[in-house]
Amino acid sequence: MSEVRDALDGAGIAWELIVVDDGSGDDTQAILARLAGDEPRLRPLRHAERRGQTAALRTGFAAARAALIATLDADLQCRSEDLPGLLDALGDADLACGVRVGRQDPWPRRASSALANGIRRLLLAPRLHDLACPARVMRASALERLAVVTPLFDGAHRWLPALFVLAGLRVVQRPVSHWPRQAGTSKYTTRGRLRPIVRESGQVVRLALQRSRALRALVVVAVIAAVTAPYLYGLGHWPLIEPDEGRNAEVAREMLELGNWSIPHFNQIAYLDKPTMLYWLVAGSYRLLGIDEFAARLPSALSALAVVALTWAMARRLVGGSRALLAAVIVATAPLVLVFARLVIFDMPFTAYVTLALYCLVRARLDGGARWLVPVAGLAMGAATLTKGPVGLAVPLLGWFVGRGALPLPRERTPRSAILLATILFAVVVGSWLVLVLRYQQDFLRYALVDETFLRFTSVERFHRGAPVYFYPLTFLWALAPWSVLMVAMLPELRQCWREETMHGAALRFAIRVAVTMLVFFTLSASKRPQYMLPAAVPLAIACAIVVVRNPGRAAASLGLVGAGAALSGAALAVAGAHGLHLQGADRAVASAAVLTTGGFLFLGWGLLVLASRWLGAWPAIACAALLSPAAAMICVGTLAPWTDTRSARGLATLLPPGAHVVAFQQFRTSLPFYLRRPVPLYSLTAGELTSNYICANRERLEHDPNLRRPKSLRHLIASGEPLYVVTEPSRLEQLAQLSDGLLRTVEADARSVLLRR
Secondary structure (H helix, E strand, C coil): HHHHHHHHHHHCCCEEEEEEEEEEEEEEEHHHHHHHEEEEEEEEEEEECCCCHHHHHHHHHHCCCCCCCCCCCCCCCHHHHHHHHHHHHHCCCCCCEEEECCCCHHHHHHHHHHHHHHHHHHCCCCCCCCCCCCCCEHHHHHHHHHHHHHHHHHCHHHHHHHHHHCCCCCCCEEECCCCCCCCCCCCCCCHHHHHHHHHHHHHHHHHHHHHHHHHHHHHHHHHHHHHHHHHHCCCCCCCCCCHHHHHHHHHHHHHHHHHCCCCEEECCCCCCCCCCCHHHHHHHHHHCCCCCHHHHHHHHHHHHHHHHHHHHHHHHHHHCCHHHHHHHHHHHHHHHHHHCCCCCCCCHHHHHHHHHHHHHHHHHHCCCCCCHHHHHHHHHHHHHHHHHCHHHHHHHHHHHHHHHHHHCCCCCCCCCCHHHHHHHHHHHHHHHHHHHHHCCCCCHHHHHHHHHHHHHHCCCCHHHHCCCCHHHHHHHHHHHHCCHHHHHHCCHHHHHHCCCCCCCHHHHHHHHHHHHHHHEEEEEEECCCCHHHHHHHHHHHHHHHHHHHCCHHHHHHHHHHHHHHHHHHHHHHHHHHHHCCCCCCCCCCCCCHHHHHHHHHHHHHHHHHHHHHHHCCCHHHHHHHHHHHHHHHHHHHHHCHHHHHHHCCHHHHCCCCCCCCCECCCCCCCCHHHHCCCCCCCECCHHHHHHHHHHHHCCCCCCCCEEEEHHHHHHHHCCCCCCCCEECCHHHHHHHHHHHHHEEEEECCCCCEEEEEE
């Protein structure tokens, strides 16, 4: 009191001092009453219970009667002697605030304050240096204009200068002294400061986005960059992994080279195991970007991003914005999605088309517009069918017919004309390609429906892809990890929400029905692969988002257990890898000592981050769940490169002189034609080395194809004396030696092949 009187009376400033007692339990009230009896310019106000510093400021602002208002804390670390200087600095501005010089706080508080100030400046006011200094002078009229933009929310005292800037008000700053604390005890701890700052940041960012078009654009760019980085980073770093990537990338290259966009070719042999949509996409990417691994994988990466966007759009219509954002994050950070988004394979574009069809059907039911949405769904199912065959029609239709009953009744009856148009569009998309193929091979439809579809569904022996009935539940646990663990832990919330007759309950029932239908469909199939459950990842993500938002505390607690387990297992892996432990065998060779070490440190760091973030609250911990898979995807690009080199013929191709005559004997490296940019004749009895059921089924018809020969005919080529390179596997060397009469000598060998020269 005496300091205020000395500082302001000495400067000739008329003043009134309002002191707000925020529910103190000591004798503060009595002391203030006694002082007010001696000084009429002192007005003490009291809160019956503690309401916080922002509430105290609001009370004081409401009671102030002057045109100018100054603020100070009662701890006396900022003194009233600086107020005249701030008043002079105000000029025609709306707020003059102090910048504390020579902070006298303990170092933990200085560190947390510096971090908080840095975050606030980065988000809102980069030109302001100290946003939380309590020494301020402002115009009452400016406070009224600020209230139009935003009320002073709890914690706004930490953001006051930034809020003035957001409201378009002018702020100036001036250095002020900072003193050791002389009165009272601070109620803030580092945790007590950081947790509300994290919460308040969301409120202020939302306000900033509403006020600034430039910031909205910047945030959109930042979000797009953050989402796309794990998908595009190092996309062309790895060679094409055999057999699938090498074959699919080469089919698209030959489509572009031969100019035949209707009949795919592999090694310049007709290849009709799958329809042509993926090859169109990859060939188009080659035409735009050139022929390389990045261009080959780009359609899969873009398809994954489309799936993320469609997940957000569908969930937004079903359950609203916050849950939609979380559902999109779950899909974007699911390991299964990240893996297959970086491979030249059918399943990611297929998932995008299936999700588009379901989105259109959901919109048509809930919002109307079936006259155009249902035909678009028909087009999407046509594109899905052109990607993977009849399953492109079966999967979305089965999921929709089982799940739609959970949703509210449609706003309007779907016109028969819309269904008819969707059917026509589907028939045109699929039928136009079928007509071209049937002109090439009249019995193709029998092969596609019986050999490729029916037998894939019913015969384990045909495709050798059998798995136990619990294959997909086990796949689910790692495919969406750590979100899958959260979903299992949230089963009580799921059961409760399932029973509710609300839109959230309806959306949950729809999502679970669709996902289970898809998983049961693929479980009944004799052919099982992890990527088959990619379309089910979208409804599962929506269901997970619904239950996590219902009870984030339970989700964070479950995630804490996962983080602790990850930290312990990560430490064990890091130690094991550092001591040279690695797994051996064709299917486990990926787990080298370097991979185990890197993965161990990744799990250790992530687990510790999760445990630390729980200190700040539930949502920071949940946000950490989104970091694990993208971090792994980006960190492991370099670590996994040695393993990918063993699964590709890129290194082998570098050993061959340009234009060298190369053939394959009883082995075929599917990426070798891609890297040589020409076919590699195969000498084989069955043609199974080409990994094409269609070519195997038509082996007799292809008897005279120059790129597919019987093994014995290689003897004549070797005997001709023409310079020749032969690629084979080590187990075929003895057979090859008998054919060549010892005329071939070994040039090089890698993990899978031997290169010989005539």
